[in-house]
Amino acid sequence: MNLKKLGLGAALLAGTALTLVAPAPAQADGTVKVGVLQSLSGTMAISEVPLENAELLAIDQLNAKGGVLGKQIAPVIEDGASDPSTFAQKATKLIEEDKVVTVFGGWTSSSRKAMLPVIQRLHGLLWYPVQFEGNECSPNIMYSGAQPNQQALPAFTWAEQKGYKKIFLLGSDYVYPRTANLILKKHIAHDGLTLSGEEYVPLGGTDFSSIVAKIEQSKPDIIINTLNGDSNVSFFKQMAAAGMTPDKLPVMSFSIAEPEAQAMGPKLLAGSFTSWNYFQSLPGPTNADFVAAYKAKFGASSVVDDPMVHGYVDVMEWAAAVKKAGTFDPKAVRDAAVALGFKDSPLGKVKFAPNQSMVQTGYIGELQPDGQFKIIWSSPGPIEPQPYDPLTFPGKSCAAHTTF
Amino acid sequence: MQESAFLLGQVFNGVSVASLFVLAALGLALSFGLMRVINMAQGEMLMLGGYLAYMTLAVVPGPLGILVALPVAFLGAALLGAVLEFTVIHRLSARPLDTLLATWGVSLILQQAARNLFGAIGVQVIAPTWLDHTVSVATGPLAGLDLPDTRIFILFVAALVLGAIALLLNKTRLGLYVRAVNQDRPVAAAMGVNARLIDLLVFSLGTGVAGLAGVILALLGPVTPTVGQSYIVPAFLVVILGGLGSIVGTTIASLVVGLFTALIEIFVDVSVAQVLLLVFVIVFIQFRPQGIITLRSRALEG
Numbered sequence: 001m002n003l004k005k006l007g008l009g010a011a012l013l014a015g016t017a018l019t020l021v022a023p024a025p026a027q028a029d030g031t032v033k034v035g036v037l038q039s040l041s042g043t044m045a046i047s048e049v050p051l052e053n054a055e056l057l058a059i060d061q062l063n064a065k066g067g068v069l070g071k072q073i074a075p076v077i078e079d080g081a082s083d084p085s086t087f088a089q090k091a092t093k094l095i096e097e098d099k100v101v102t103v104f105g106g107w108t109s110s111s112r113k114a115m116l117p118v119i120q121r122l123h124g125l126l127w128y129p130v131q132f133e134g135n136e137c138s139p140n141i142m143y144s145g146a147q148p149n150q151q152a153l154p155a156f157t158w159a160e161q162k163g164y165k166k167i168f169l170l171g172s173d174y175v176y177p178r179t180a181n182l183i184l185k186k187h188i189a190h191d192g193l194t195l196s197g198e199e200y201v202p203l204g205g206t207d208f209s210s211i212v213a214k215i216e217q218s219k220p221d222i223i224i225n226t227l228n229g230d231s232n233v234s235f236f237k238q239m240a241a242a243g244m245t246p247d248k249l250p251v252m253s254f255s256i257a258e259p260e261a262q263a264m265g266p267k268l269l270a271g272s273f274t275s276w277n278y279f280q281s282l283p284g285p286t287n288a289d290f291v292a293a294y295k296a297k298f299g300a301s302s303v304v305d306d307p308m309v310h311g312y313v314d315v316m317e318w319a320a321a322v323k324k325a326g327t328f329d330p331k332a333v334r335d336a337a338v339a340l341g342f343k344d345s346p347l348g349k350v351k352f353a354p355n356q357s358m359v360q361t362g363y364i365g366e367l368q369p370d371g372q373f374k375i376i377w378s379s380p381g382p383i384e385p386q387p388y389d390p391l392t393f394p395g396k397s398c399a400a401h402t403t404f
Numbered sequence: 405m406q407e408s409a410f411l412l413g414q415v416f417n418g419v420s421v422a423s424l425f426v427l428a429a430l431g432l433a434l435s436f437g438l439m440r441v442i443n444m445a446q447g448e449m450l451m452l453g454g455y456l457a458y459m460t461l462a463v464v465p466g467p468l469g470i471l472v473a474l475p476v477a478f479l480g481a482a483l484l485g486a487v488l489e490f491t492v493i494h495r496l497s498a499r500p501l502d503t504l505l506a507t508w509g510v511s512l513i514l515q516q517a518a519r520n521l522f523g524a525i526g527v528q529v530i531a532p533t534w535l536d537h538t539v540s541v542a543t544g545p546l547a548g549l550d551l552p553d554t555r556i557f558i559l560f561v562a563a564l565v566l567g568a569i570a571l572l573l574n575k576t577r578l579g580l581y582v583r584a585v586n587q588d589r590p591v592a593a594a595m596g597v598n599a600r601l602i603d604l605l606v607f608s609l610g611t612g613v614a615g616l617a618g619v620i621l622a623l624l625g626p627v628t629p630t631v632g633q634s635y636i637v638p639a640f641l642v643v644i645l646g647g648l649g650s651i652v653g654t655t656i657a658s659l660v661v662g663l664f665t666a667l668i669e670i671f672v673d674v675s676v677a678q679v680l681l682l683v684f685v686i687v688f689i690q691f692r693p694q695g696i697i698t699l700r701s702r703a704l705e706g
Contacts, residue, residue, distance in 0.1 A: 043524075046525055199674065202674065202678060204634055209417035210414060210417060210665075210670070213410060213414055213417060216548070237624060238552075238625075240536075241531070241535075241554045242538060242552050243538045243552075264528070265530075268530075
């Protein structure tokens with residue numbers, strides 16, 4: 001125990017010492033190291049392994065075209081093991097020992113929150129690819145996943161336009177559903193709609209009998225569902241058993257994408273809605289190329305989803321920013337990344353805003369029996385990211401960073 | 405929906421949840437009463453039952469698959485229970501506390517085995533169409549009351565299993581032996597009861613019943629490698645509340661836990677209900693540490 005503490009103390013000391021030394025960005029042998037930090041084991045591995053695949057695909061494609069600034073990209077792969085403290089340790093290791101120039105990774109908000117102090121202290125740059133609850137604004141993180149106003153609020157706007165007046169909020173009990181619902185409640189009240197109910201179950205919860213009864217009693221027009229993982233299967237099964245299938249009572253889910261639909265069985269979920277910034281079924285040659293390249297590398301039956309594409313686009317945006325900056329220095333790369341302007345991507349036209357979040361379009365998809373989503377609505381154009389919802393958190397905002 | 409219908413619906417939901425708990429907890433209660441063994445792998449017997457149901461339905465598709473799955477899961481889980489008893493628990497019988505650690509290890513092995521065999525995502529068991537209906541009350545004071553067939557089916561299976569076990573324990577010679585060993589092992593053994601065999605039979609009966617619970621669970625949710633983990637904690641709660649080793653106590657405690665959560669969930673959400681349930685159990689065992697029903701047993705004394 002004492003030895004461990006000593007070791008930790010030494011590592012911390014070494015960390016502070018290293019920050020004083022100018023980073024050595026590129027290796028002499030013509031390669032440059034980047035960190036890829038996802039959970040390759042534990043509960044999150046199901047989601048994060050495909051995301052890691054997409055990030056590595058992007059690196060492969062860049063290397064095939066000669067790399068960046070004449071250097072081949074060498075990914076250093078680490079396992080976050082679905083454990084926030086492991087993410088923090090591995091992020092430290094990547095930056096201090098491996099001297100990577102940037103890190104791609106993270107999925108859960110807790111993993112990002114654990115890496116944030118490390119990345120800031122070591123003046124690194126992290127590319128975070130997953131939709132999240134906002135309320136965070138670090139100068140050292142590029143947030144490409146949707147902010148609440150790019151996923152939750154487009155879903156709300158769509159529901160409002162469809163004429164749904166009574167909304168039932170259901171979620172797993174952790175930070176994302178609680179924050180998303182806090183924002184949604186403000187908008188429900190502001191727009192004069194009715195909140196039919198708000199319910200939370202512990203992560204992994206399987207018993208929905210009381211919730212189904214409350215839904216039957218309050219008769220909402222739509223359910224906005226922020227349940228995570230397996231709980232969704234239990235919920236949809238028990239709703240179906242009570243005669244409330246998604247075609248009779250619409251359900252808008254925020255954590256069901258193509259792989260989840262495939263795993264849970266499209267039959268069970270058919271007709272339910274979801275809100276993302278990317279669907280595999282998006283038209284356009286860039287997306288077709290991406291899907292074909294992914295399938296060629298990882299199997300014809302594999303599917304791609306929103307976080308994976310964000311991971312892929314993060315790598316591409318990083319490479320473009322490095323080219324623009326002419327250096328691998330993280331601060332110069334960040335400053336270049338927010339000034340790149342719109343570029344074509346599998347998501348459509350996207351760019352990073354000065355607040356380091358991505359400007360992107362919101363789409364609503366309806367699940368088809370084949371497990372793919374039919375896009376039934378999209379936002380009028382790319383949405384400017386708002387880390388702090390003005391209605392819920394007035395007076396707070398996230399401007400361009402000058403520090404690093 | 406009217407208030408009375410909603411209330412009655414919640415009572416029904418509570419009883420339905422209780423019937424799952426009683427099946428999951430029965431084996432724990434029995435084997436603790438008899439052998440002072442705490443089987444941490446009981447949850448994985450549920451998981452095994454779920455996967456056996458999945459495999460049975462792959463072999464026997466169609467409306468009656470689920471009825472075939474019930475005996476298959478019972479026998480499969482009972483067999484694994486027997487192997488576990490014979491290889492691990494029996495050998496640690498002199499050190500009952502060590503079984504806690506050993507069975508926890510078994511639980512981890514079984515979870516990983518399921519992950520390797522079936523994948524981490526889990527599999528789906530689709531309820532047959534004859535369970536796809538709801539009994540609805542359209543008029544009268546209970547208008548709007550919906551009772552899903554799956555939940556009625558669960559109640560029916562639980563009642564059948566409880567009845568069968570009560571008969572077995574109270575009316576058969578085997579049951580007499582079980583009760584005798586339960587009350588005083590050395591004396592029963594001196595009278596010619598093969599206590600070793602009784603241990604083995606009771607333990608595998610308990611795991612078999614958990615396997616049945618797994619089939620039922622598969623109708624309500626996904627079958628994943630960790631599905632047992634979400635039921636093991638309530639099952640232990642039921643055993644503690646009911647009194648170790650008692651079937652009547654386990655049944656009453658399941659009903660108390662099921663109804664308590666269902667009724668409290670009228671006012672609070674599921675997360676808060678779980679907190680309140682734990683508070684309730686903690687307060688209860690302050691006043692009645694022996695649980696609802698106290699069993700007279702030499703094994704549990706001293």
